[in-house]
Amino acid sequence: DGGITQSPKYLFRKEGQNVTLSCEQNLNHDAMYWYRQDPGQGLRLIYYSQIVNDFQKGDIAEGYSVSREKKESFPLTVTSAQKNPTAFYLCASSSPEWGEGDTGELFFGEGSRLTVL
Amino acid sequence: SQQGEEDPQALSIQEGENATMNCSYKTSINNLQWYRQNSGRGLVHLILIRSNEREKHSGRLRVTLDTSKKSSSLLITASRAADTASYFCATDPRPGRRALTFGSGTRLQVQP
Numbered sequence: 001d002g003g004i005t006q007s008p009k010y011l012f013r014k015e016g017q018n019v020t021l022s023c024e025q026n027l028n029h030d031a032m033y034w035y036r037q038d039p040g041q042g043l044r045l046i047y048y049s050q051i052v053n054d055f056q057k058g059d060i061a062e063g064y065s066v067s068r069e070k071k072e073s074f075p076l077t078v079t080s081a082q083k084n085p086t087a088f089y090l091c092a093s094s095s096p097e098w099g100e101g102d103t104g105e106l107f108f109g110e111g112s113r114l115t116v117l
Numbered sequence: 118s119q120q121g122e123e124d125p126q127a128l129s130i131q132e133g134e135n136a137t138m139n140c141s142y143k144t145s146i147n148n149l150q151w152y153r154q155n156s157g158r159g160l161v162h163l164i165l166i167r168s169n170e171r172e173k174h175s176g177r178l179r180v181t182l183d184t185s186k187k188s189s190s191l192l193i194t195a196s197r198a199a200d201t202a203s204y205f206c207a208t209d210p211r212p213g214r215r216a217l218t219f220g221s222g223t224r225l226q227v228q229p
Contacts, residue, residue, distance in 0.1 A: 004159075033216055042205060043160075043219040050215055058216065090159055096215065102147055103209045103217055108159035 002027045006091050006109035013078070013085070013116050021076045021112045023091035031096050032074035033106065036060060037088040046089075049074055050096070078114060086116045122220050123206060129226040136193040138223040140206030141186075147209045149182055149189050150217065154203045163191075163204075168211070198229040 004025045013019045025032065031050050035043035045058030049068040063082025068074055074093075078085045089112045094104040124139045140149070148167045152160040166173045166182045166189065173180045179192040193200055203224045207217040 031215070035219070040224075042221040045216055045218070048214075048216040056214070056216075088157075092160075103215055105150065105162045105165060106152075106160070106207075106217060108161070110159045111157070113157075 004091060004093055004107055004109035006089075006112050008112060009110065011112060011114045013114060015116055016080045018077055018079050019114065021078070021089055021091075021114070023074045023076065023109060024072055025074075025093045025107075026072060027093055027095070027107060028071070029093035029095045029107070030071070031094045031103070032068065033092045033094075034058075034064075034066065034074070034076045035090045035092065037090060037111075043090060046076065085114055088113050123204070123223045125223060126221070127224045127226070129228065130196060131228050132196060132198055134196055134227075136196050136200070136225055136227070138191045138204050138206075138225070140189045140191070140220055142189075142206075142208045142220075143187065144208075145211045146184075147211045149180075150207045150209070151178075151180060151189075151191050152205045152207060152219075154205065154222070156202075160205065193225075196225075196227045198227050201225060201227045 007022045033048040034046040037043050044060050046064050047066040049055035052071050065077045091109045092106040094106050096104045150165045151163045154160045164175045166180050177194045182189045203222045205219050205222045207219045
């Protein structure tokens with residue numbers, strides 16, 4: 001089945017450690033996104049990538065890094081510089097219609113919950 | 118920045134009643150989308166309405182868009198307990214950074 005797979009589902013980290021969250025899609029989508037969700041809140045954009053080997057910072061990129069070496073994969077690294085990393089992280093992809101200026105419908109993974117001990 | 122803001126933040130109704138959620142946004146948009154999120158899960162796309170559309174239907178969902186007021190509403194008719202979830206609006210801004218901006222969501226509880 002086509003979709004987006006995020007792993008791990010739950011992750012615990014000690015302060016000062018970097019962790020990498022995986023996001024893989026087999027939908028053949030060009031664009032991929034990382035959002036952060038805090039309890040009872042909406043989603044905030046961390047990074048997004050419109051095409052392989054290219055990505056842009058979102059609203060809260062500080063303390064995070066990404067890469068987009070393959071179309072299918074968009075891993076997110078939460079670095080020790082991120083002061084408050086405990087959150088629910090959501091990856092999404094879309095097939096934009098840039099000719100229409102349209103980001104398109106987002107398809108989300110099931111999320112990764114990171115807890116800093 | 119939060120482009121969309123939903124109202125109310127929380128809504129509790131009985132099964133069979135209609136649920137209405139509102140979304141306001143600040144800048145010009147290409148389209149506005151509504152998503153649903155069950156607790157602890159990813160978001161699921163419900164419906165997309167373009168800036169040149171005023172109303173759209175999908176099953177028990179009805180979405181309206183008023184670009185002059187920069188607002189949208191989502192109506193769920195004849196609600197069911199299974200509709201219990203959080204609902205988010207998301208805007209696709211124009212000219213855009215080519216990523217959706219989400220609001221803070223409405224938590225809907227449908228009592229059986």
